[in-house]
Amino acid sequence: MAHVCRFPVPLSVAGRRWPMFLPAAAGSGGGSEKGKLLLQDVAELIGTGACRRVVVMAGAGISTPSGIPDFRSPGSGLYSNLQQYSLPYPEAIFELTFFCHNPKPFFALAKELRPGNCRPNVIHYFIRLLHDKGLLLRLYTQNIDGLERVSAAGIPASKLVEAHGSFASATCTVCQRSWPGEDIWAEVKEGRVPLCPVCTGVVKPDIVFFGEPMPQRFFLHVVDFPMADLLLILGTSLEVEPFASLCEAVRHSVPRLLINREVVGPFAWRPRVQDVVVQGDVVEGVQRLVELLGWTEEMQDLIQREAGKASF
Ligand code: CNA
Numbered sequence: 001m002a003h004v005c006r007f008p009v010p011l012s013v014a015g016r017r018w019p020m021f022l023p024a025a026a027g028s029g030g031g032s033e034k035g036k037l038l039l040q041d042v043a044e045l046i047g048t049g050a051c052r053r054v055v056v057m058a059g060a061g062i063s064t065p066s067g068i069p070d071f072r073s074p075g076s077g078l079y080s081n082l083q084q085y086s087l088p089y090p091e092a093i094f095e096l097t098f099f100c101h102n103p104k105p106f107f108a109l110a111k112e113l114r115p116g117n118c119r120p121n122v123i124h125y126f127i128r129l130l131h132d133k134g135l136l137l138r139l140y141t142q143n144i145d146g147l148e149r150v151s152a153a154g155i156p157a158s159k160l161v162e163a164h165g166s167f168a169s170a171t172c173t174v175c176q177r178s179w180p181g182e183d184i185w186a187e188v189k190e191g192r193v194p195l196c197p198v199c200t201g202v203v204k205p206d207i208v209f210f211g212e213p214m215p216q217r218f219f220l221h222v223v224d225f226p227m228a229d230l231l232l233i234l235g236t237s238l239e240v241e242p243f244a245s246l247c248e249a250v251r252h253s254v255p256r257l258l259i260n261r262e263v264v265g266p267f268a269w270r271p272r273v274q275d276v277v278v279q280g281d282v283v284e285g286v287q288r289l290v291e292l293l294g295w296t297e298e299m300q301d302l303i304q305r306e307a308g309k310a311s312f
Helices: 039-047 090-094 096-101 104-113 122-132 181-189 216-227 244-248 282-293 296-306
Strands: 021-023 054-058 136-141 160-162 165-172 178-180 203-207 230-234 256-260 275-279
Touching: 039 230, 039 275, 039 282, 054 122, 090 104, 104 181, 122 136, 122 282, 122 296, 136 216, 160 216, 165 181, 178 181, 181 203, 256 282, 275 282, 282 296
Parallel strands: 021 275, 054 136, 054 230, 136 160, 230 256, 256 275
Antiparallel strands: 165 178, 165 203
16 A cells, blocks of 8 residues: 555446445434344444444544535535536646645635634434544544544544544644644634744644655554454545555454445445445434444533534
């Protein structure tokens, strides 16, 4: 696996087989083929303690319920709304060469991606509940909005891998000095490109651009994925590598649950027997799982307790 960020994962539809497709609202996660796992089975595996090392892989789809647009959803996704930035092609906004030539589109987008007034949602709290119950081995997120780490979501840094970086820190593209994210945010909010106070070079938030190396913590996957006994994949198109391929790194006996609007990545083109797909809204799917687990009241208590604590 190459360890720089790249796009897209080569999709092969040859020899396509389909896993189960479970509508999020279905009774017990029905629509099954005999002998295959259901959402109900995943809940039982968690509830009975058969699965105690849960790895979560998350994407922009877990933040859309908080009002942050994802990339690829037609119409509302950021890629469909990039015309205003006169980019040669949409991915250029996350390419270093283009950034050095013209950083303005990235900072305009950064304002939208990190609006500051967004709050964690049910999905973030569900992952927090997994942690509180001692079940979360690690959360791998592609998101750069920081919602997982704000106080109300409360997922500790040790449990979190921000695979594509974050706005928490920034580095000067010329002198390589490191700056706290807050130091540049005031400029970005005003629509200005932040400049290094020492050398006047452009300061780039520590977001992983295409072609850049992955952060050190990403390599925890080498230990985590073979150890996992359940993989939850939430709200991602699984199109950006090497993140997408992590879902292939769990053992074949390990159930993989995808909750997403579309059936993506290997769930479409190389499904495994233990795969479960809940196709639809991620909030509905997770709420259904929470119900099956009998955690609804606890979730409500947690949300009530933590509401209002989030701050950037
Ligand atoms: P993506 O490629 O935009 O895919 C998002 C996926 O989530 C799509 O399959 C959507 O259909 C699905 N989805 C969106 N909303 C819902 C919903 N409510 N219920 C169910 N499914 C939903 O985003 P990925 O994360 O897969 O791509 C990786 C990129 C996106 C990373 O490099 C991120 O940094 C980048 N990104 C991050 C954010 C953020 O931090 N919130 C926002 C936009 C893009």
